[in-house]
Amino acid sequence: MAEGKLDARAARKQAIRRKAQRRHSHFYQHCSHWSFNRQSEGTPIHWYRERWMLAATALLITLLSGFLIPAWATAMKPTAIEPVEHTLLPLALPKIEAPTLKAPAVEDWRVVQVRPGQTLSDIFQSQGLSLTDLQHVVDSAGDAKSALHHIQPGQEFDFLIGRNGGLEGIRFDKDEATRAVIRLDGATPAETIVARTVEAREQVAHGVIDDSLFAAAAKAGLSNAMVIKLADLFKYDVDFVQDLRVGDSFTVVYDTVYRDGAYLHEGDIVAAEFVNQGHRYTAYRFKRADGSIGWFSEDGRPIQKSFLRIPVDFTRISSPFSAARMHPILGLMRAHKGVDYAAPTGTPIHAAGDGVIKFRGWMNGYGNFVIIQHDSHISTAYGHMSRFATEHIGQHVHQGDIIGFVGMTGLATGPHLHYEFRVDNVQRNPQTVTLPKPEPLAGAQMAMFQSNAVKPQLARLMEIDNNYKLARADSTKRSDD
Template structure:
């Protein structure tokens, strides 16, 4: 200001203004000139784009609440730093599928499909729609007490239904836009080979049970040798049996038995040997080591394990009439209702009441053999005179109709009209191994018998120690 006052005294106003303007221009120029510490550069300005795969860390809660605390470099990248990690460092996981919630309903005696559905929380209409949808399949074809039906139900709508028929077979129904799809599920069990052996001291049932065999296996063993041995009349103490059979396992748990692969029965000093063979058509049966069928054209006994109360005799005092006359058949004492089997393939030529025989069935076998079954309590439903029957088919049930003092079956065997002793008559064999199968059969038989003998030797060695 002092300099300006002195200039006012010596310079005109016009010159004074010019000096001030020049001074201002020089000052501004000096301010805009670069300093020595920061020399000017003509290089272009570049910006480094932040790596999208290496995002900046998200600001802390304190930094987000106070903008002044943020680092200057965060200002432009804050949105990127906050959004990118959510997409790339934490990729979206696929939605987890909701687990099915199954409701099991066990079929009771007297149940219908509708009653089972209602216990599951569904309606009779639901049962009708499902039964209509599965026609022609195995699903829900038959339901038995003890079976399980499992349901998946959402908002009172049936989504899935599983019909568990047994431990190996089930059907799965799944709701679709068109109704229900059906999938058959079959589990394959693991098969293990077992060996059993025993001696007859009491009865086949008691002694075979003691050897570890189930009732099912005992019945199968008796069926294999039943054409040659009457297990009521022919057994003697000291008789022996040996067999190789299958056991079925599912997930390490035994669920039952399979087939008998080979068996021997020594009865009154005579050895009977049976080998299971499946032919090229898939048919399985039992044969002797020579290829003859174990199966005969007729069963030796039409009632399983019944006691013979009266044998075939030329003279016998009748228990009801008191008269002495021939007894032209064999009487098998058994409980009322015990099933009676057809002794062989044939046609029913009589079915009804017949004098002292009471309820009676006569079966014609071929041209010259007939069998008669008397004193039945009742007949099997669905059969009539003229019906064809196969060996082993149930034709009626033990009773005491007609001239009978107690429940039993009276059984007669006639050849060309002549009565024969059912216990001793020579029974014709069924067809042997087909010629085309014989070579393969003998190969299988050799291996099967070697396996049986190996098991027997191992058991003997164990017993010796």
């Protein structure tokens, strides 16, 4: 059975082959003689010819590849660029002469600072200059001449001295904001006024009195000069010798003046607060409508009262106001209707307020005696003067004017001022009498003062005071812990 299946397959293959031969008879007729089978019946020469043709074709392709591939590689290789030789030729250029730069000459100004007691002539002579040179400068100073007549210790003068020792120039401050430069090295003297940049910077200081006002102020960073300004503001309300207590405090807002960026000096107080025995006093700087500057309390009243509480710088009260006391010379019990302020002989005595000199001369036990009438009701009296000032009877004086000097004329055991405050010719205690209040600012001036002076500075004073209280409370709490 297997043999039958094989015969059937062979017969089917033969049928397929015959069918293919019939369909492609022309191809078989053309290529029927090609054969690689050595057992075929064709002639051997036809096989070898075809083989040689194939071999020749392969050889030809090989030879062509040997020639074409190197030529292609050479064509793709970049062409080497030979370096080009350069020749440097000298070129004649026009000669240019560089300009000669002359450095500016540095002028050697000698700076001289005025010492206490020196005069301008002393300074000129110290620089080898003559009084003729000084006169020449004064004549050339123009409107800066007044600055040469009022020199102060610490003020500076700059001198430009020539090689022959002659004066060629001088520089000095005409005022705080301008400098005068006078050149004398030309045909005629030349004066130049140079403006300088001046600015005020605010500083703040706060202190509490533990020992003395000066000690507390120094601890707060205030100079002695600023302490005197502070005391001068509140001298109408506070006796800085008798009234100060431990725990009193102060806060000061003040200016420091800088010129051309360098510190120059302390300025004025802008605002201040002083708490004395629980009473609070304030002062604010304000520029009035007429251009004058003054200090006012929060209610707009001038700090400067109508009368000074104490008209002399004293060391102690040697005898207070009393209805009865033992007189140190007479040995009798009698009233002492004034206050005696002990002070060195020659200490200036100031008018307590504006008024007219009613009496000036010798008065029994008072010695050299002055009475000033201030208005129809109030007068003040000053006794035991060593000598009078230049005022005379009937002359009008202003508060603070010097009317005499401390002494011990009349019935006195030592140099002091006997001071009386009289109302309708009746003596009152100067330390306790109610002094009349000055009139406050009016209308638009008051509104401007409140908005420009009080409002901004009061906020600063309150902030500083609160910060101090918080710091003090914190310190106390930590000490308790």
